[in-house]
Amino acid sequence: MRASYVKNSTSGRIFDVFNVLFMVILAFVMVYPFWNQLIVSFNDGVDTARGGLYFWPREFTLDNYHYMFEKSNLAKGALISILRVVVGTVTTLFFSGLLAYVTTVKWFSGRRFTRFLFLITLYFSGGLVPTYLLINKLNLMDTFTVYWLPSLFSAYYMLLISSYMYNLPDALAESARIDGCNELMIYMKIIAPLCIPVFAAVAVFSAVSHWNSWFDVILYNSSGKWDTLQVYLRKILLDVEQVGKLADEQKQMAEMRKLTPQSIRAATTMIVTLPIMLSYPFFQRYFMSGITIGAVKE
Amino acid sequence: MQEIQTKAASTKQNTELLDRLRKIRKRLYRERELWFINSFALAWVIIFAYVPMYGIIYSFFDYFPGKKLSESEFVGLKYYIEFFTLPDAWLIIRNTLVISGLGLTIGFVSPILLALFINEIKSFKFKRLIQTISYLPHFVSWIVVASIIFTMLGSEGIVNDVLMKAGLINQPLSILGEGKYFWGLLTTSNIWKGVGWASIIYLAAIAGIDQELYQAGAVDGLGRFGMAWHITLPGIRPTVILLFILGIGSLLNAGFEQQLLLGTPMTREYHEVIDTYVYRYGIQLGRYSFATAVGFMSAIIGLALVLITNKLSKKLTDYSII
Numbered sequence: 379m380r381a382s383y384v385k386n387s388t389s390g391r392i393f394d395v396f397n398v399l400f401m402v403i404l405a406f407v408m409v410y411p412f413w414n415q416l417i418v419s420f421n422d423g424v425d426t427a428r429g430g431l432y433f434w435p436r437e438f439t440l441d442n443y444h445y446m447f448e449k450s451n452l453a454k455g456a457l458i459s460i461l462r463v464v465v466g467t468v469t470t471l472f473f474s475g476l477l478a479y480v481t482t483v484k485w486f487s488g489r490r491f492t493r494f495l496f497l498i499t500l501y502f503s504g505g506l507v508p509t510y511l512l513i514n515k516l517n518l519m520d521t522f523t524v525y526w527l528p529s530l531f532s533a534y535y536m537l538l539i540s541s542y543m544y545n546l547p548d549a550l551a552e553s554a555r556i557d558g559c560n561e562l563m564i565y566m567k568i569i570a571p572l573c574i575p576v577f578a579a580v581a582v583f584s585a586v587s588h589w590n591s592w593f594d595v596i597l598y599n600s601s602g603k604w605d606t607l608q609v610y611l612r613k614i615l616l617d618v619e620q621v622g623k624l625a626d627e628q629k630q631m632a633e634m635r636k637l638t639p640q641s642i643r644a645a646t647t648m649i650v651t652l653p654i655m656l657s658y659p660f661f662q663r664y665f666m667s668g669i670t671i672g673a674v675k676e
Numbered sequence: 677m678q679e680i681q682t683k684a685a686s687t688k689q690n691t692e693l694l695d696r697l698r699k700i701r702k703r704l705y706r707e708r709e710l711w712f713i714n715s716f717a718l719a720w721v722i723i724f725a726y727v728p729m730y731g732i733i734y735s736f737f738d739y740f741p742g743k744k745l746s747e748s749e750f751v752g753l754k755y756y757i758e759f760f761t762l763p764d765a766w767l768i769i770r771n772t773l774v775i776s777g778l779g780l781t782i783g784f785v786s787p788i789l790l791a792l793f794i795n796e797i798k799s800f801k802f803k804r805l806i807q808t809i810s811y812l813p814h815f816v817s818w819i820v821v822a823s824i825i826f827t828m829l830g831s832e833g834i835v836n837d838v839l840m841k842a843g844l845i846n847q848p849l850s851i852l853g854e855g856k857y858f859w860g861l862l863t864t865s866n867i868w869k870g871v872g873w874a875s876i877i878y879l880a881a882i883a884g885i886d887q888e889l890y891q892a893g894a895v896d897g898l899g900r901f902g903m904a905w906h907i908t909l910p911g912i913r914p915t916v917i918l919l920f921i922l923g924i925g926s927l928l929n930a931g932f933e934q935q936l937l938l939g940t941p942m943t944r945e946y947h948e949v950i951d952t953y954v955y956r957y958g959i960q961l962g963r964y965s966f967a968t969a970v971g972f973m974s975a976i977i978g979l980a981l982v983l984i985t986n987k988l989s990k991k992l993t994d995y996s997i998i
Contacts, residue, residue: 390900397796404790405809408872411824412812414834418827429837477717486710487703495721501925502979504728505971506951507958511741512728531720561709590817593933597959612819615826616937640827647823654815662808 419648423641442645445637452610459589459606466526466588467581473530478539479565496533513598524598535580542576578664611646735969755969772949775930778863780923786867787874792904795882810872821869822937855946862934878912885911917995925982928974950974
């Protein structure tokens with residue numbers, strides 16, 4: 379390591395102490411908001427409103443979660459969210475990978491042209507309203523298709539995957555071609571398995587972005603038929619009507635008295651965040667490689 | 677005689693043309709599978725990227741949904757001019773520029789500083805841990821962030837609670853309800869969410885710096901600060917310039933998810949930016965042509981800014997992205 383090139387001076391040691399201290403504060407600032415939300419979600423709502431809740435639930439309860447699962451369409455929203463993540467990620471991986479493959483076959487005459495058409499989309503787009511009108515014209519409003527079809531091919535993923543494919547030897551595909559393998563088979567059987575690291579990184583990006591997106595849901599699925607988890611949370615967050623409905627329900631049921639909009643919101647937030655948090659340790663090693671590949675190519 | 681010659685020449689030309697056509701056909705036949713696969717990608721990109729680009733043409737017409745474009749009246753630049761005559765226009769441009777400006781200064785420098793400090797951590801494990809923690813917020817949605825902000829900064833939230841107990845304030849601050857806090861709130865939350873993630877790219881660039889430079893620096897008697905200043909910073913200069921060019925290009929994209937979630941009618945004077953304005957007028961109020969015009973202007977200016985900064989950077993520093 380390069381630190382060893384430097385003499386360990388007193389000022390250097392003082393800096394180290396402050397640096398570590400700074401990092402600990404930083405880590406606290408990054409993690410505590412989630413922790414705060416977690417303890418609020420496990421604490422009695424009325425008690426939380428009294429304030430002074432810092433590091434641990436004071437009156438532990440599961441009522442907030444209980445209510446969310448019993449009383450709302452949360453389970454349906456979760457199912458749609460999961461379906462969206464799976465379908466969206468699998469399709470974009472397959473098709474963006476296929477596009478990347480086609481644009482890396484060196485003797486293919488349409489390769490530059492196709493690449494060019496896609497690269498332009500990184501710098502310029504028609505914008506919100508023309509896209510909205512197109513989706514409307516294609517009859518994709520209030521369908522599940524609108525979640526995965528408009529993101530089927532991605533210029534950014536194409537760049538990531540193709541920069542990885544460039545480094546594979548041509549002979550692999552060439553020998554399969556001589557053996558009479560067709561292009562789709564070469565992609566699926568030979569090239570794709572060798573690109574697992576970059577596919578893993580892209581899968582993480584895509585899955586996270588599908589899980590987190592909400593704007594296209596309120597834009598294209600205003601009927602609420604295909605509402606995802608994020609949109610449920612948004613409704614609790616901003617929709618005055620929804621909060622009013624919640625309060626009405628609360629009054630009718632004795633056991634719901636101790637809930638507050640704040641505690642219910644915290645519980646929902648945790649339900650939305652938990653899948654990310656739980657899978658985070660597993661996927662975090664993949665995206666490092668992904669973003670650095672992107673850095674080289676950009 | 678001459679006729680025969682021209683005829684001969686034209687037959688020769690014809691055979692050449694036929695030859696070329698045959699070659700092209702042969703080539704296309706050899707590439708038929710690739711073209712077949714490619715046709716899906718081309719069809720998709722034309723429909724989902726280029727048709728909306730063509731749709732910008734709506735901004736020059738008085739277009740209403742349900743009406744055909746050919747039946748709509750051509751109005752030229754009417755909507756482009758209309759935007760600038762509205763009393764809101766300057767407010768929106770100001771908000772957009774201020775919010776992006778804060779992002780391009782404080783928001784741009786903070787990941788670089790973070791990367792430099794993380795780089796100085798000696799323990800590999802601790803370094804790894806801090807990195808992992810720092811980009812956690814990048815992976816949650818703006819809705820989750822907004823919900824956390826509502827809980828923590830609300831009048832009963834922990835921030836007001838702590839400030840009151842410390843005796844710094846007498847009554848809860850209305851951080852979310854008052855416009856004057858909005859820019860600070862937005863910039864802070866943008867940095868909180870993105871600083872760790874943005875620092876990855878700088879850390880990768882730092883890792884790519886030739887280790888011999890540090891050895892040479894040590895021989896020349898550079899201390900740690902000297903190395904960071906004379907070796908690490910110049911080493912990541914290309915990355916910094918590249919990301920700055922991209923940042924300039926999105927000067928008019930001040931984000932919109934944050935504004936839509938955190939903004940309230942009370943803060944409108946401070947949170948309304950071009951993108952939220954386009955959403956409100958275009959989608960919510962159905963003024964398609966007008967909103968398309970506003971969106972197109974912002975996109976064109978963004979593109980021009982990228983090209984100009986790119987050219988300047990090429991001239992001044994020899995680095996460019998395109």
